[in-house]
Amino acid sequence: xxTPIRQRMSGNEAVSEAIRQVNPDVMPAFPITPSTExxxxxxxxxxxxxxxxxxxxxxxxHSAMSAAIGSEAAGARTMTATSSxxxxxxxxxxxxxxxxxxxxxxxxxNRTLSGPININCDHSDSMGARDTGWIQIYAENNQEVYDNYxxxxxxxxxxxxxxxxxxxxxxxxxxxAVENIQxxxxxxxxxxxxxxxxxxxxLNPGKPIAIGPYxxxxxxxxxxxxxxxxxxxxxxxxxxxxxxxYQMSGRKYGFFESYRMEDAEYCMLLIxxxxxxxxxxxxxxREQGFKxxxxxxxxxxxxPEKEIAEAxxxxxxxxxxxxxxxxxxxxxxxxxxxxxxxxxxxxxxxTVCYTYGLAGRDFTTxxxxxxxxxxxxxxxxxxxxxxxxxxxxRTRS
Amino acid sequence: xxxxxxxxxEKTPYEDLTEGLMMFAGGTAKEFMTGEWRTDTPIFLKExxxxxxxxxxxxxxxxxxxxxxxxxxxxxxxxxGCGICYxxxxxxxxxxxxxAEAPKE
Numbered sequence: 001x002x003t004p005i006r007q008r009m010s011g012n013e014a015v016s017e018a019i020r021q022v023n024p025d026v027m028p029a030f031p032i033t034p035s036t037e038x039x040x041x042x043x044x045x046x047x048x049x050x051x052x053x054x055x056x057x058x059x060x061x062h063s064a065m066s067a068a069i070g071s072e073a074a075g076a077r078t079m080t081a082t083s084s085x086x087x088x089x090x091x092x093x094x095x096x097x098x099x100x101x102x103x104x105x106x107x108x109x110n111r112t113l114s115g116p117i118n119i120n121c122d123h124s125d126s127m128g129a130r131d132t133g134w135i136q137i138y139a140e141n142n143q144e145v146y147d148n149y150x151x152x153x154x155x156x157x158x159x160x161x162x163x164x165x166x167x168x169x170x171x172x173x174x175x176x177a178v179e180n181i182q183x184x185x186x187x188x189x190x191x192x193x194x195x196x197x198x199x200x201x202x203l204n205p206g207k208p209i210a211i212g213p214y215x216x217x218x219x220x221x222x223x224x225x226x227x228x229x230x231x232x233x234x235x236x237x238x239x240x241x242x243x244x245x246y247q248m249s250g251r252k253y254g255f256f257e258s259y260r261m262e263d264a265e266y267c268m269l270l271i272x273x274x275x276x277x278x279x280x281x282x283x284x285x286r287e288q289g290f291k292x293x294x295x296x297x298x299x300x301x302x303x304p305e306k307e308i309a310e311a312x313x314x315x316x317x318x319x320x321x322x323x324x325x326x327x328x329x330x331x332x333x334x335x336x337x338x339x340x341x342x343x344x345x346x347x348x349x350x351t352v353c354y355t356y357g358l359a360g361r362d363f364t365t366x367x368x369x370x371x372x373x374x375x376x377x378x379x380x381x382x383x384x385x386x387x388x389x390x391x392x393x394r395t396r397s
Numbered sequence: 398x399x400x401x402x403x404x405x406x407e408k409t410p411y412e413d414l415t416e417g418l419m420m421f422a423g424g425t426a427k428e429f430m431t432g433e434w435r436t437d438t439p440i441f442l443k444e445x446x447x448x449x450x451x452x453x454x455x456x457x458x459x460x461x462x463x464x465x466x467x468x469x470x471x472x473x474x475x476x477x478g479c480g481i482c483y484x485x486x487x488x489x490x491x492x493x494x495x496x497a498e499a500p501k502e
Contacts, residue, residue: 101417162416200399200419207399208423215418222411223418 001250004182011174014142014181015081015107015167016041018149020051021189024105025076025196028056028067030086033119034171035109038081061086065093072102073211075201077153079104083171084111087125091132097164098133099227100212103156104164106134107149110272111171112359120360121171123271127324127333133227135165135234136301140257140275143181144298145169147251150184153193154241160233166301170273172360188248231302238299255304257296258311260286264293266375267312269338270321271297274356274363281368292372303337309345317350317375323357331355331388350378356391367391427475431458435478435497441470445490452482452491473499 009017016038019027029039045051054076058064064080072078082090087108097104113124126136135155139145148167156165169175200209215223235255242253259279261267268278275296285292295311295318297304312318320339322332330336335353342351352375357363371391377383399421405414415421446468453461453468460476462469483491 099417101419200421208421210420210423210425211417213418213420213425218407219414219418222409222414225411226414226416 002184002188002248004249005185007181007183008178009142009181010037010176010178011139011142011145011169012037012109012176013041013178014146015149015169016045017183018146018189019053019079019107020045021184021186022077022150022153022193023051023190024053024079024153026054026056026068026071026078027080028058028064028071028078029080030058030061030064030082032061032083032086032111034111034175035081035083035086035107037175038107038109061089062093065090065097068104068106069093069097069100069102072097072104073100073201074203075196075198077157077196078102079107081107081109083109084113084119084125087129088113091129094129094132094134094164096212099223101162101227101230102164103153103162105149105152105156106164106166107145108166108168109171109175110168116359118359119171121173121273121323122358122360123168123323124325124358126166126168127322127326129166130301130333133163133231134301135161135163135231135238135299136168137165137238137299138168138271138297139170139174140273140296141174142169142177142179143251144253145174146181146183147245147249147253148298150189150192151238151241151245151253153196154244155234155237157196157198158233158237158241159199161230161237163227163230163234168272173273182249184249192244192248234302235304238302253298255297255299255307256311257294257298259294259296261293261295261311263291264314265291265316266372266379267293267295267315267318268321268368268371269295269297269308269312269318269334270323271300271334272323274321274323277363277365278368281365281372284365285369285372290372290376297334303341305337305341306345308338309342309347312342312349313347315349316379317352319371319375320351320353322353322355325355325358335388350375352378352385353388354391355388358390361392363391430474432472432474432476432499433497435473435476436495437478437480438473438494438497438499439471439476439478439480439483440492440494440500441468442490442492445488447488447490449487451485451487455481455485457481471499 331353
């Protein structure tokens with residue numbers, strides 16, 4: 001195991017440090033809050049001669065993802081960074097990157113989608129892109145986004161996968177807050193990620209290929225099935241890469257983190273930085289003998305349905321927390337997918353969906369404790385909980 | 398693994414198609430007979446043609462072959478009958494006829 005380098009930095013600095021160590025071939029990017037620092041820092045690395053990445057200053061995110069597709073297809077290891085409306089502008093190309101099976105890495109700093117226009121964190125950008133065919137991995141803090149980025153290319157470029165990957169962190173909360181971190185030395189990171197050696201690529205003299213041809217109905221559905229299988233294959237690859245990363249760093253990763261879940265009767269299931277808040281509250285409640293735990297989703301695409309059902313089967317009730325409004329008159333994507341997964345796997349526990357933290361709204365340990373209290377009252381006293389409550393919302397009553 | 402595209406057809410199982418439907422060859426568009434889409438057909442009037450070659454670069458589908466500085470007959474396998482060459486010819490050496498049928502040589 002490598003000796004860690006102790007540092008303190010923000011999430012944007014952490015992911016930029018990982019980019020410096022990986023030294024990708026090409027980075028087309030357009031600035032947008034709160035991810036602007038990432039292309040800015042990479043540009044500094046380029047100016048200082050610390051990396052030889054080709055930076056393409058494009059005129060929009062639509063162009064950024066288009067250039068990334070061209071570059072990756074040409075045979076270059078390619079990455080970009082964006083947030084919110086930037087991701088929305090990439091939409092059409094996100095699907096093309098996936099269907100053309102190009103292992104691009106996008107580091108996303110989660111920010112709400114307008115409107116109302118707002119620059120703060122929620123997951124509406126990446127959750128909106130959840131069905132574009134990208135692998136999605138989320139981080140709780142700067143350490144995790146650094147670690148996830150180092151694992152991104154080995155997952156995406158694996159022959160069984162060949163899909164683009166989104167490495168997500170929470171805007172401002174993770175991207176701008178400075179925390180302690182343990183970095184890895186450059187050499188083992190470079191060895192871990194390895195050189196990019198694609199089998200087929202456009203700039204390959206004597207071996208011509210055509211990428212993204214028009215496909216009639218007799219072929220398109222077969223292509224989509226093959227792409228769906230690649231996403232299923234990503235499950236085993238994500239776990240293999242995580243195991244290899246553990247050997248190097250001593251830090252363990254899986255599809256999700258189970259925090260104090262061994263004997264937990266009540267669980268809070270969520271994604272991202274709010275997991276830190278939930279863990280703090282769980283520690284306090286545990287001291288009072290309240291058997292509670294946190295299940296923090298790390299890998300949302302592919303969705304680890306069976307594993308989540310297995311992890312929750314011993315619980316009496318789970319609060320499923322969405323940091324996004326789906327406007328479906330029901331609940332957010334985590335609520336929909338987790339409850340469907342529990343049902344399909346015949347885990348019939350109480351589920352309560354909540355919406356929290358939209359556009360940077362505070363989410364505190366007090367909220368977490370209130371939710372656990374409500375879950376207990378639901379199970380023990382039959383006290384109903386309104387479906388899909390907004391946490392921290394001002395109301396008349 | 399490079400797959401010969403001519404061995405793939407509408408009965409090929411999804412597992413045997415190429416990744417992302419990648420084609421392991423260049424210039425495969427010529428295998429696709431876009432001339433079947435034609436509803437009007439340009440006719441080359443050789444006696445009126447002065448070989449100015451203005452028609453050649455205006456063809457969006459590259460269906461006017463050139464050899465030794467002279468244009469040849471239309472490539473009706475790929476000509477969609479758009480009529481741009483007809484509009485551009487200064488000498489009336491191209492006329493448009495209704496229907497898809499290509500003239501016999």
